Amino acid sequence: MKVEFKQVFDRLREKKGFAFDTWGYNICIYAFGCWGDLGASLTLFKEMKLKEEEIGPDLCTYNSLISVLCKVGRVNDALKVFQELKEGSGHEPDEFTYRILVQGCSKTYRVHNATLIFNEMQYNGFRPDTVVYNSMLDGLFKARKLTEACQLFEKMIEEGVKASCWTYNILVDGLLKNGRPEAAYTLFCDLKKKGQFVDGVTYSIIVLQFCREGQLEEALQLVEEMESRGFVVDLVTITSLLISIHRHGRWDWTDRLMRHVRESDLVLSVLKWKAGMEASLKNPKSKRGDFSDVMSFITNAQDVTLDSQHGSNFQDKESSVNKIDEWSSSPHMDKLAESSLSTSQLFTPSRAQRVQEKGPDSFDIDMVNTFLSIFLAKGKLSLACKLFEIFTDAGVDPVSYTFNSMMSSFVKRGYFTEAWAILNQMGENLCPTDIATYNMIIQSLGKMGRADLASAVLDRLLKQGGYLDVVMYNTFINALGKAGRIDEANKFFEQMKSSGINPDVVTYNTLIEIHSKAGRLKDAYKFLKMMLDAGCPPNHVTDTTLDYLGREIDKLRYQRASILSERDDTS
């Protein structure tokens, strides 16, 4: 489609005497932007402005451009175009302009900007609808602004804007994300009593939470209830449950799951698939598919010790050719970073598409992903690899969720090179990379002790118009801390706060941990206090970390005491 469009576009442009009208320009700006060719969009926009006399940009042009910029994650540029629209275009923003911008800002944690635009929208006489409110709410919750989010919800009700099921799901999930599990659960129960506003996703959110807390019994009970009320227990839910069941080594519970899921075909297929796959594992003759390159990477990964050694091998070969960037000691890494980061639109604010069940034909890939998740959760990399091989042999197109799963496992084992190879493969297959994928790269670089490279990747990411969310910041702060770069970690903590992202439990736990491991006990204590002052409730990880901190403080006291007593002895 994209190619055909481009061909038609080029042919039209070559034609003598042909010129686009406003509508033509608008369509092209939007289309190229959506397909990642932002350069083409911007060129057309500039061209349009030069022809101001005949066909200047209209409001629709501005909205298209703003929406395209937001989609690609270049919200700052979108905001600039928005300014231009208001100041020098002779047009006024309409409700679509405001809606696009609120969504763009909320999604990229620019909650402050989102709020300003939201207010301006109302000042200019536009009434935000449910979707705009939902978007604002989600942004506030994501940025851990619990109080503001609750206030906004109240305002929404006061203004008579109808809350939808999505609104409540955002609310329930937001309360969980902000460390208020009791409130989330109470809200969930209230909603159930009222009967409306509960759907499969609501249940899924709560089931996921139970799984996360290891409360399998409760999770299963809820699934039963979900079924009895006629909600579909979908693949996302089943995957969470199966992972949790497997993690606790309770495959016998799958019987229970099956008994209660109406569409027990789904679970049954999972189990059948498992049996079939185990059989094919015993029978290791497998033909190579189109992905033999990746596959050799993956299957060999077991036996190769990588990272630093590999890096230096490449360095010997290539250091004479490549100039060395000041931020890196590995030209090989530079090259990789160069080749994959220069590809257009590697990083967008939208999530990579999750695998959806699309009927019996696409069922296999769903199963593959389910099992990948299960094996990966257990660290059974070899099984996961085999599985990956089997389904690529079967000619199934890889999807980004699969890639993310694979990457995550490699990264956890420290096989960064493979992860990066997969990322490149992903680019070739035009799978959208999302923030989770990049998060894994940062994580792995941190594990390799290469915080320098991590910050370079991050730098380029930001230059491309990407943004960082809480998880990204947390991962990166952790990576810096583990590499002993405590001051930089602190710097990022400040940057995080100033860009409107509120730290969460994980942030504080990480900060307390890295400071106490670095022997900066006072700072560690400072962050504990900060955490409590911010009204952020500690969790069980905090306890573990504090135990460590406590022991370190005791050790210090003991040392001091012994130094003092030595002094006493000598004097």
Next chain:
DNA sequence: ATAGGGTTAG
């Protein structure tokens, strides 16, 4: 088209 994933500890 705004929700269910990816981060810390052991």
